[in-house]
Amino acid sequence: MLYGISPLISPELLKVLMEMGHGDEIVLADGNFPAASHAARLVRCDGHKIPELLDAIxxxxxxxxxxxxPAAVMQVVPGDTAQTPIWEEYRAIIQQRTGIAEPFEEVERFAFYERAKKAYAIVATGESALYANLILKKDVIKA
Incomplete structure (x- = not known):
């Protein structure tokens, strides 16, 4: 444990976040996402929900x-009646932490999978909301 770092951020996740460079992407994957088969680097955060993890990250x-x-969500498959209220939670967290009001690009499902395969890491969570997968693109640290 460290001061100022959420206990949701495991040592492994902290290491991955620090290793990432400008433009690298990380996927926060819901419980239905095929994380293990798509990840170059897999970080397990089982039992954690994405909104809390997003805020900590x-x-x-x-x-x-x-x-x-700088963020992407998986587009709802045409014909699917699923709702995505979790996106509003993400938007509120991102706006609070960064000031960015419209952060999302919607990516078609299979294009999202391909992009996830190229991501620096995939974080497998216990999130149960549908279409809750989220990609974040890292910026530079400005001194």
Whole structure:
């Protein structure tokens, strides 16, 4: 344990966040996402929900200001009637932590999977909300 770092941030996740460079992406994957089969680096955060983890990460992790949309969500599959209220939770957390009001790019499901395979890491969570997967793009640390 350390001062100022949420206990939700495991040593492994902290290491991954520190290793990442400008433009690298990390996926916060819901419980249904095929994280283990898609990850170059897999971080287990089983039992944790993404909103709480997102808030803890954004206290340490700058979102990329050099791109129009530094975060991405998986687009609802056409014909699926699922609702995505969790996106509003994410938006509120991101706006509170970064000031970015419209952070999301919506990515088609299979394109999202391909992008996740190229991400620096995938964090497998216990999130049960549908379409709760989230990609974050890292910025530079400005002194």
């Amino acid at each position: 954004l206290k340490l992790f700058p979102l990329d200001t050099y791109v129009e949309r």
